[in-house]
Amino acid sequence: MPGFVAGVERHQVAVYLGALAAGGLAGWAAPGAGPTLEHAINPVLAVLLYVTFLQVPVAELGRSLRAGRFLGAALVVNFVVVPLVVAAMFTFLPADQAVRLGVLLVLLTPCVDYVIVFSGLAGGANQRLLAATPLLLIAQMVLLPAYLLLFLGSDLEVEPGPFVEAFVVLIAIPLTLAWLTQAFAGRFVEAISTSMVPLMAATLFAVVASQVPRLGDDLPQVVRVVPFYVVFLVVMAFAGTAVARSFRLDVPERRAIVFTGATRNSLVVLPLALALPGEVAAVVVVTQTLVEVVGMVIYVRVVPRLVP
Numbered sequence: 046m047p048g049f050v051a052g053v054e055r056h057q058v059a060v061y062l063g064a065l066a067a068g069g070l071a072g073w074a075a076p077g078a079g080p081t082l083e084h085a086i087n088p089v090l091a092v093l094l095y096v097t098f099l100q101v102p103v104a105e106l107g108r109s110l111r112a113g114r115f116l117g118a119a120l121v122v123n124f125v126v127v128p129l130v131v132a133a134m135f136t137f138l139p140a141d142q143a144v145r146l147g148v149l150l151v152l153l154t155p156c157v158d159y160v161i162v163f164s165g166l167a168g169g170a171n172q173r174l175l176a177a178t179p180l181l182l183i184a185q186m187v188l189l190p191a192y193l194l195l196f197l198g199s200d201l202e203v204e205p206g207p208f209v210e211a212f213v214v215l216i217a218i219p220l221t222l223a224w225l226t227q228a229f230a231g232r233f234v235e236a237i238s239t240s241m242v243p244l245m246a247a248t249l250f251a252v253v254a255s256q257v258p259r260l261g262d263d264l265p266q267v268v269r270v271v272p273f274y275v276v277f278l279v280v281m282a283f284a285g286t287a288v289a290r291s292f293r294l295d296v297p298e299r300r301a302i303v304f305t306g307a308t309r310n311s312l313v314v315l316p317l318a319l320a321l322p323g324e325v326a327a328v329v330v331v332t333q334t335l336v337e338v339v340g341m342v343i344y345v346r347v348v349p350r351l352v353p
Contacts, residue, residue: 057162057242057245058162058163058166058341058342058345060242060246061159061245061246061249061338062338062339062342063246064245064246064247064249064250064253065249065250065253065334065335065338067250067254068249068250068251068252068253068254068257069253069254069257071250071254071257072253072254072255072256072257072258073257073258075254076257076258077258078254078255079254079255079256079257079258080255082251082254082255083251083255083256083319085251085255086248086251086252086255086315086316086319087214087215087316089244089247089248089251090215090248090312090313090315090316091214091215091218091219092219092244093158093241093244093245093248093312094157094158094215094216094219094220094313095219095222095223096223096237096238096240096241096244097157097158097161097178097219097241098178098179098219098220098223098224099223099226099227099234099237099238100161100175100238100241112173112176114292114293114294115170115173115177115292115294115298115301115302116177116180117292118288118289118291118292118294118298118302119155119174119177119181119302119305120180120184121288121292122281122284122285122288122289122302122305122306123155123181123184123185123305123306124184124185124188126281126284126285126288126306127152127153127155127281127306128153128192130277130280130281130284131148131149131152131153131196131277132196134273134276134277135149135196137273138270138273139266139269139270141266141325142197143321143322143325143326143329144266144267144269144270144325144326144329145196145197146193146197146318146321146326147270147318147325147326147327147328147329147330148270148273148329148333149192149193149196149197150189150193150314150317150318150326150330151309151310151311151314151318151329151330151333152277152309152333153185153188153189153192153193154185154189154309154310154313154314155181155185155305155306155308155309155310156305156308156309156310156311157178157181157182157310157313158245158312158313159245159308159341160174160304160305160308161174161175161178162245163304163308163341163344163345164300164301164304164305166345167300167304167344167345167348167349168296168297168300168349169297169298169300169301169303169304169348170295170297170298170300170301171301173297173298173301174301174304174305177305179220181305182216182220182313183216185310186211186212186216189314206320210316210320211313211314211316211317214316215313215316216313248312249334249338252312252315252331252334253331253334253335256327256328256331266325266329267325267328267329267332270329270332270333271332271336274332274333274336274337274340275336275340277307278307278336278337278340278344281303281306281307282303282307282344282347282348282351283351284306285302285303285304285305285306285307286299286303286351286352288302288306289302289303289352296352296353299352300348300349300352303344303348303351303352304341304344304348307337307340307341307344308337308341309333309337311330311331311333311334311337312334314330315327315330315331318330
């Protein structure tokens with residue numbers, strides 16, 4: 046069993062790509078299962094985030110948060126540079142508000158789960174990134190409504206309820222349970238953490254399989270946002286490198302900053318998109334996941350050359 050776990054972790058990128066492909070095939074072959082799988086997304090995602098938070102050692106969190114330059118770079122790249130990049134693209138997005146809202150939801154929120162994996166594969170300081178996860182989560186949930194209001198203004202028609210529910214169910218409860226587990230059942234942490242890769246694969250499968258049947262007539266609109274996601278990945282590779290260099294970080298920290306600036310929180314904001322009227326916003330968010338996973342495979346090869 047330990048050998049199997051090690052093998053899965055060693056080939057986790059292939060596992061994720063396989064889960065995406067299997068989800069797409071399942072969604073196409075059995076569209077009737079979509080609603081059932083959609084109901085499974087939040088529970089699976091909550092468990093995934095719980096396991097992610099388990100890897101944030103509470104005892105060392107304070108010391109990690111005192112790594113001022115790294116945290117400063119992470120906050121600047123995610124909450125200053127990314128909104129500016131999104132603002133530059135916003136005018137060129139399709140005029141449909143649901144499409145624009147989906148793009149904003151996903152691009153304005155930094156990833157907190159598989160970014161750790163891909164950053165580590167590229168030699169990034171993934172432990173630094175992991176320790177910064179709670180701060181990045183809280184910051185994005187606080188700032189996202191303000192960003193949406195700034196971009197959409199009077200056109201914004203979003204109830205605060207889904208945001209509050211997502212924060213409580215997907216962030217506050219898993220984070221609290223993870224820290225309680227560390228405090229009172231520390232010997233189980235390592236055993237539970239081995240489930241990270243299967244949980245991520247299950248989440249990706251459920252997300253894609255539940256959303257593929259929704260495409261239908263929305264496919265042309267969804268295809269139109271793909272170039273924006275590709276451009277975002279290209280721009281953020283250089284923007285993240287520039288920010289990291291300006292904060293005078295070491296090489297592993299620079300690589301981690303590039304990854305946190307490029308990877309987005311599609312899995313966490315998906316419940317928000319699903320709570321919106323219509324189906325377009327959710328499909329737009331899922332499309333970003335598909336583009337990004339392929340992009341991360343390329344990043345693992347390119348970032349070490351970009352930040353040698």
